[in-house]
Amino acid sequence: MQTSTVIELKQISKRFQGLQALNQVNFDLREGETHALVGENGAGKSTLMRILAGIYNEYEGEYLLRGEPVRLHSPAEALNRGIGMIHQELSVMPELSIAENLFLGRQILNRWGLVDWKKMHEIAAEELAMLGFTNVDVRRPLGTYPLGTQQVVEVLRVMLSGAQVLIMDEPTSALSPAEVERLIELIDTLRKNKRSIIYISHFLGEVMRVADRVTVLRDGRKIKTLDKTSTNVDELISLILGREVNETLVQTTTHSDKEALLTVEHLSADVFTDVSFSVAKGEIVGVYGAIGAGHFDLARAIFGAYRFDRGTIVLDGHTFRPDFSTSYAIRQGMAYATESRRKTLLMDEPVYRNVTMPHLNRIGNLFPLLRQELDIAQPVIERVNVQPANPLHAVGKLSGGNQQKVVLARWMAFPPKMFVLSEPTRGMDVGAKSEVMNILRGFRSQGFGVLVISSEPETVLEICDRILVMSRGRVVAEMANENIDKDTLMRLL
Amino acid sequence: MTLQTENSQLDVVSSRTIHQTASQIWLRRLTALAPLWTLLALGIFFSLASPSFLRPINLNNILAQIATLAIFGTGMTFVLLTGEIDLSIAAVAGLAGMVAAQLHMTLGYPEPIPTLVALAVATLLGCINGIASTRFRIPTFMTTLAMWLIASGLNTFISKGRTLTNIPEIATFLGSGRIGGQDGLRVIIVVAAVVLLIGHFILRYTRFGRYVYMTGANKSAARLVGVNTGLVITLVLTLCSFTAGLAGIVSMGRLGSAQPQEVPSYLIDTIGAVVLGGTALTGGRGSIPQTLVGLLLYGTLRNGLDNIPSIDVFLKQFITGIVLLFALVVNVVFAGRSARDRTQV
Numbered sequence: 122m123q124t125s126t127v128i129e130l131k132q133i134s135k136r137f138q139g140l141q142a143l144n145q146v147n148f149d150l151r152e153g154e155t156h157a158l159v160g161e162n163g164a165g166k167s168t169l170m171r172i173l174a175g176i177y178n179e180y181e182g183e184y185l186l187r188g189e190p191v192r193l194h195s196p197a198e199a200l201n202r203g204i205g206m207i208h209q210e211l212s213v214m215p216e217l218s219i220a221e222n223l224f225l226g227r228q229i230l231n232r233w234g235l236v237d238w239k240k241m242h243e244i245a246a247e248e249l250a251m252l253g254f255t256n257v258d259v260r261r262p263l264g265t266y267p268l269g270t271q272q273v274v275e276v277l278r279v280m281l282s283g284a285q286v287l288i289m290d291e292p293t294s295a296l297s298p299a300e301v302e303r304l305i306e307l308i309d310t311l312r313k314n315k316r317s318i319i320y321i322s323h324f325l326g327e328v329m330r331v332a333d334r335v336t337v338l339r340d341g342r343k344i345k346t347l348d349k350t351s352t353n354v355d356e357l358i359s360l361i362l363g364r365e366v367n368e369t370l371v372q373t374t375t376h377s378d379k380e381a382l383l384t385v386e387h388l389s390a391d392v393f394t395d396v397s398f399s400v401a402k403g404e405i406v407g408v409y410g411a412i413g414a415g416h417f418d419l420a421r422a423i424f425g426a427y428r429f430d431r432g433t434i435v436l437d438g439h440t441f442r443p444d445f446s447t448s449y450a451i452r453q454g455m456a457y458a459t460e461s462r463r464k465t466l467l468m469d470e471p472v473y474r475n476v477t478m479p480h481l482n483r484i485g486n487l488f489p490l491l492r493q494e495l496d497i498a499q500p501v502i503e504r505v506n507v508q509p510a511n512p513l514h515a516v517g518k519l520s521g522g523n524q525q526k527v528v529l530a531r532w533m534a535f536p537p538k539m540f541v542l543s544e545p546t547r548g549m550d551v552g553a554k555s556e557v558m559n560i561l562r563g564f565r566s567q568g569f570g571v572l573v574i575s576s577e578p579e580t581v582l583e584i585c586d587r588i589l590v591m592s593r594g595r596v597v598a599e600m601a602n603e604n605i606d607k608d609t610l611m612r613l614l
Numbered sequence: 615m616t617l618q619t620e621n622s623q624l625d626v627v628s629s630r631t632i633h634q635t636a637s638q639i640w641l642r643r644l645t646a647l648a649p650l651w652t653l654l655a656l657g658i659f660f661s662l663a664s665p666s667f668l669r670p671i672n673l674n675n676i677l678a679q680i681a682t683l684a685i686f687g688t689g690m691t692f693v694l695l696t697g698e699i700d701l702s703i704a705a706v707a708g709l710a711g712m713v714a715a716q717l718h719m720t721l722g723y724p725e726p727i728p729t730l731v732a733l734a735v736a737t738l739l740g741c742i743n744g745i746a747s748t749r750f751r752i753p754t755f756m757t758t759l760a761m762w763l764i765a766s767g768l769n770t771f772i773s774k775g776r777t778l779t780n781i782p783e784i785a786t787f788l789g790s791g792r793i794g795g796q797d798g799l800r801v802i803i804v805v806a807a808v809v810l811l812i813g814h815f816i817l818r819y820t821r822f823g824r825y826v827y828m829t830g831a832n833k834s835a836a837r838l839v840g841v842n843t844g845l846v847i848t849l850v851l852t853l854c855s856f857t858a859g860l861a862g863i864v865s866m867g868r869l870g871s872a873q874p875q876e877v878p879s880y881l882i883d884t885i886g887a888v889v890l891g892g893t894a895l896t897g898g899r900g901s902i903p904q905t906l907v908g909l910l911l912y913g914t915l916r917n918g919l920d921n922i923p924s925i926d927v928f929l930k931q932f933i934t935g936i937v938l939l940f941a942l943v944v945n946v947v948f949a950g951r952s953a954r955d956r957t958q959v
Contacts, residue, residue, distance in 0.1 A: 426838060448840030457838065464834040469898075478828065479839035481821045488819050531839075 125152050126188075127286055127317050128173065128204075133182035135168055142168040143180070144341045150286065155308060155318040157332035159325065160361055161607075162577070164338040166321050167290070173319065174206040174288055175199030205284030209291040209412070213271050213278075215264025220245035222263050223278050248277055252307055269300025273307060280316065287311070288319045293327060294413030295392075297593065305331055323411045323614055324592075325354045339363055358608045379404060382570040383539050385423060388432030392418045393594040396432070400539065400570040405561060407581030407602070408574045410591035411614055417460055419591070420543050420574045424457035425450040437538050451479055454538035458528045460547065460574075465528060468517030472507065473498035475516050476531045483535060501530040505560055522553025529560055539570040546580050558584050578607045590614070649892050649904065652941050653911045660918035667921045674800070680913035681806035682868065684906070685861040686884040688813035689854030691905045694888060695817070696847050697830040697897025698754040700854045701881060702743065702761035707862030708876030709765040710736045714785060714863055715778040715872035729784045733859045739765060740855020744848025754851065766876055773874035781866055789867020802864055809857060814902035826850060830897025887912040890941060911941060 130148040134141070143165045150156050158166045171177045172184070175193030184191055186202060193199045196206065213222050220241045221228075229244070231237040245259040254273065263271055272292060279287060293301045308318060308331055322328050328335060329349060337344040337360040344360050379401035388396045393415035400406045410416040421427035423434055425447045434441040436453050450457070459465050466475050476498040477484065484493050498512045505526040507519070516527055525545065532540065545561065546554045561584055564571050575581050581588050582605065590598040590613040598613045660667040686703055693700045710732040717728035739761055746757045788805055792798040817823040828836040829843045836843050861880070866872050891908020893900025915937055919930050 424838075446840070446842065447837055448842060451840040459834075459838065464832070465838050467828065467831050467835055469831065474824075478835070478841075481824055487821055489821055489824065 126150070127152050127186070129183075129185040129188075130169075130173075131183040131185070133169070133172060133180055133184070135172065135177065135180040141341050143172075145182070146338070146341075146343045148336060148343065148346075150317050150319060152317055153312055153315045154333045155312060155320055155331055157320045157322065157328040157335045158338065159322070159328060159335060159357060160338035163340075164361075165341040166338055168341075169338070170206070170288055170290060170319065170321060173199075174204060200279075200282055200284060203283055203285040204288070205279035205282065205286070206288040207272070207275055207279060207290065207292060209294065211268075211271055211275050213263050213275050215271075216262055218260050219249075219257060219263050219266070219274055220259040222274050223248070223259075223281055225278060227282065248281065249273075252277065252310055267297075267300065269296050269303055272296065272300075272304065276307065276311075280311075284316075286317045286319070288321075290321050291323065291411075291413070292320070293322065293324060294411055295593075301327065323611075325357050325611065325614075328357070329354060337361055354612065358611055361611070362606075362608055382437055383423075383572070384433075384435040386433045386435075388419070388422060388429055388434070390415075390418065390422055390427065390429040393422075393591070396591075396596055398589055398596065398599065400572055402570055403565050403568045404587070405565050405571040405573060405585045407585030407588040408572065408591055409578060409581045409588055409610055410576060412576050413593075414576075414591045415594040416574050416576075416591045417543050420457065420541050420572070421459075423450075423541055423572075424455055426457070451537070455541065456532035456537040456539065457541045458525075458532075458543060458545065460543035462521065462524045462528065466516050466524060469515060471513045472502060472516055472519075472527055473512035475527055476501060476512070476534055479531060480535050497534050498530075501533045502527065504533065505530045506556060520550075520553070522549040522557070525549065525553070525557055526560070529557070536567075536569070539572070540564055541572045541574070543574040544576070544580070545573060547575075547577070578610045582607065582610075648944060649890060649907045649911060649941075652944055653907055653914065656911065656914050656918065656937075656941075660914065660921065664918070664921040664923075667918060672917065672921065674803075676910070676913040676917045677803045677806075678800050679917060680887070680909045681800075681802040682861050682865045683880070683883055683887055683912070684806035684909050685809050685857050685864060686880060687888050687905050687909055688809050688902065689857030690884050690888050691813065691893055691900060691902055692817070692826055692850045693754075693854045694885075694893050694895060695826050695830045695897055695900055696843075696850050697833070697895075698747070698847055698851070699758065699885075699895070700740075700743065700754065700851055700858075701758040702739065702765055703854065703858035703861075703884060704876045704878055704880035705762045705765035705769070706736050706739055706855050706858040707865060707880060708873060709739075709769040710859035710862035711781075711785070711866035711872045712769045712773050712778070712874070715781050715866065716772055718782040719778055719780040725782055726784055728782045729863055732863060733856060736859020736862065737852055737856045740852040740858075741848065743855065744851035747851070748844035748847050754847070758851075769876065770874055773872070775874050777874060778872040779870065781870070781872055782863075785863045785867035786870070787867065789864045790870070791867075802868060805860075805864060809860070810902055810906060817902055822846075822849070827898060830899075832898070883912065886938065890938070912938075915941075 126149050128148075128150040130146065133143055133146045133148070135143040146165070146169060148169065158169065160166050168177065172180055175196050175198050178192055178194050184193070191202065193202065193204070199205070214225070217225075223245045224241055229237045229240050231240070242259050249255075249257055249259065252273065254270070257266065257270065263274055276287065292304060296304065305327075308320075311318060320328065320331055332349055334346055334348055335352065335357065336346045337357065339361060347356075381399040382402045383400040385399070386397045396419055398406065408416045408419065418427045422429045425445045428444075436455060439453060441450070441453065467478070473494050477489065477494045480497065481489050484497065495512055502512060503510055507523050507526045507530065516524060519527065542561075546557050549557065561571055561573070573581060573585055582602065585602050588600055588602050588605065588610070589596050590610060592614050666672055686707070690700065690703065713735050714728040714732035717723045717731055718725075743754065743757050743761050746752060747754045788801055791801040793801060793804065817826060825836065825841050825846045828841055829846045833843055865877070887908045888900070888905050889895060889908070890911050891900070891904040891906070893904055893908070915934060919925060919933060925933065
């Protein structure tokens with residue numbers, strides 16, 4: 122069967138301040154086709170997608186839309202031309218009803234110029250029924266429905282505004298397995314209606330189910346476009362990584378033989394389910410997962426900063442009481458750093474105040490004295506090598522790496538038993554990264570427990586003794602960090 | 615060898631940063647002091663425009679006029695620093711005065727019971743403000759708005775709409791007494807100074823003061839280091855209500871009677887003066903000295919216009935508004951600029 126080409130990109134190149142994000146990439150999308158884009162973080166997927174959706178309009182190369190050369194200047198223009206995008210972070214309005222969300226910005230008016238609610242509700246219900254959603258009330262606020270339904274409404278909204286081409290960025294990362302099935306069914310329906318879909322995902326198993334063709338990007342270059350029927354997950358992984366994949370089976374271990382320091386059992390909340398693991402003294406355990414896997418909120422829950430429904434946390438033989446606060450966790454010997462430094466540092470305040478923040482109740486009773494605070498801060502910022510090593514310097518003026526060192530130094534002032542660190546090396550240059558890694562190794566050799574939570578495979582592979590892989594809120598694998606490669610982790614997602 | 619080069623590089627870096635920060639610190643100091651420059655300019659202007667402005671008796675008048683606002687303003691500074699607001703202060707003050715007057719006159723309780731009970735009532739209302747806001751996550755804008763009505767309503771109820779002129783002696787002493795005879799120092803100024811000083815001490819030197827700044831500057835960061843931000847906000851609202859109650863007693867003593875209705879302008883005047891001093895409504899930025907400057911600015915503006923006889927009486931409020939807006943723009947623009955300098959990451 123001859124199908125027509127909807128979009129064709131020829132020799133697309135894009136640079137960001139000396140960084141070649143895309144290098145002469147060719148890409149084509151056929152009518153009624155689902156075309157997956159895969160690659161590591163930084164391979165150029167999102168840049169390509171943004172060019173397609175009109176978000177970036179400065180690039181080299183040619184963009185042909187149904188054979189006609191175009192240059193899209195905005196997402197609105199792209200949508201006018203029939204190209205809609207569904208972002209990973211949904212842009213729905215949870216307070217508005219389903220019908221209102223579907224007709225956002227283009228409400229149906231009656232002859233008096235007023236909103237025709239009846240007609241809008243009718244059409245909304247009809248459209249949803251066509252996609253197999255018959256038991257939803259289109260008058261109810263969208264926010265009261267599960268995430269999967271919200272996603273369907275977003276897809277439908279983009280389609281109703283005339284999109285023939287849908288770009289989906291990691292559409293399933295926060296969905297439950299049942300919701301993923303629904304989404305895949307929806308994509309099948311769309312395919313039958315001759316809509317074309319560009320599907321971006323980390324989950325290769327899913328890609329193999331959904332896509333007709335798969336394009337692999339690596340380091341800004343297109344490596345290959347393959348038909349689904351002529352490839353498999355292993356081949357995709359080796360193309361993504363650019364080398365032969367490691368075929369050894371994963372050795373799963375459930376615990377180390379050392380004495381457990383932190384034991385988490387059957388921890389469940391809305392975004393993660395039944396998580397159990399332990400960390401020994403002098404051990405670094407990694408939790409790896411794609412964005413949206415629930416691992417960051419798991420870390421918060423262990424520190425008392427995210428409410429969980431069930432499960433127990435035991436630190437050094439002491440069982441945490443349910444509904445504990447962060448100050449309780451700190452008193453028990455827990456230290457935590459978020460994935461966002463902005464949320465954990467006082468950027469306008471000097472370094473020493475950021476270091477002593479958690480310890481004000483331990484120093485100088487009611488009156489913290491500058492001298493005392495400096496005495497506490499100075500040695501720890503020297504130990505982690507904050508540059509400049511001036512405790513009076515405003516934290517906001519330090520580089521990202523030095524800010525992270527301040528976050529670590531903060532907890533070293535009064536050593537805890539257990540460090541829980543989310544993305545400890547995100548956004549740092551190579552030098553700072555290795556310094557932070559060395560600090561963590563120092564924690565290990567001093568017998569602290571360390572839990573590293575990350576969405577960067579390199580981070581957990583480099584530093585951790587054991588690695589847990591989380592996917593959609595569940596721990597799907599646990600293994601010792603021996604002979605493990607990135608491909609092992611990717612296959613497990 | 616490598617160590618050597620690293621060290622010399624380090625020296626270059628650190629000397630450059632020190633150099634940069636020195637000039638930046640000066641610039642920041644100058645801009646952060648914008649309200650002080652405005653105050654100075656206003657003072658010079660009024661002393662040239664009116665011969666009576668600079669007389670000691672008039673300057674003393676300014677202090678007496680802003681003394682009540684200073685007591686209100688101390689509590690309000692705490693609240694604004696956490697990024698919250700308290701709209702109930704004027705009503706709480708009115709209620710405190712009325713409670714004291716009723717206990718004193720109608721029920722005949724001896725001193726100092728009426729005053730202490732009035733202060734306790736005010737403090738309790740603040741505590742309710744705090745608990746309602748933090749327990750149920752209602753914005754303080756709404757809880758304290760409700761408290762405004764509650765306190766105001768209670769005042770109307772217990773006064774039955776009557777003005778009471780027989781007020782406790784403590785209030786009279788605090789509000790219109792003088793230390794050292796007829797021309798002595800007004801007690802109200804001393805009270806305001808003491809309250810400001812205590813407020814300054816708490817904010818600047820105590821752990822609680824640091825928690826107040828942390829809560830307003832970065833609530834999530836404060837929580838993540840174990841600060842109970844809900845408790846901090848509750849305490850701050852309680853403290854603000856206490857100062858409002860005290861201001862109510864003092865203001866009653868100054869006016870010589872307990873009114874069945876609050877003085878609504880107290881609320882706007884207080885917030886106006888505190889913000890004029892450079893304390894941010896968004897929290898984390900400000901201090902008692904800044905509030906003092908704001909109060910002086912506000913007082914100078916009000917009093918100065920009164921001292922220029924050629925100004926049409928009916929135009930005064932309009933002119934006050936214009937000058938206030940102008941001063942706010944100057945202060946906020948400069949303060950905003952220095953803040954922006956600081957948040958380059």
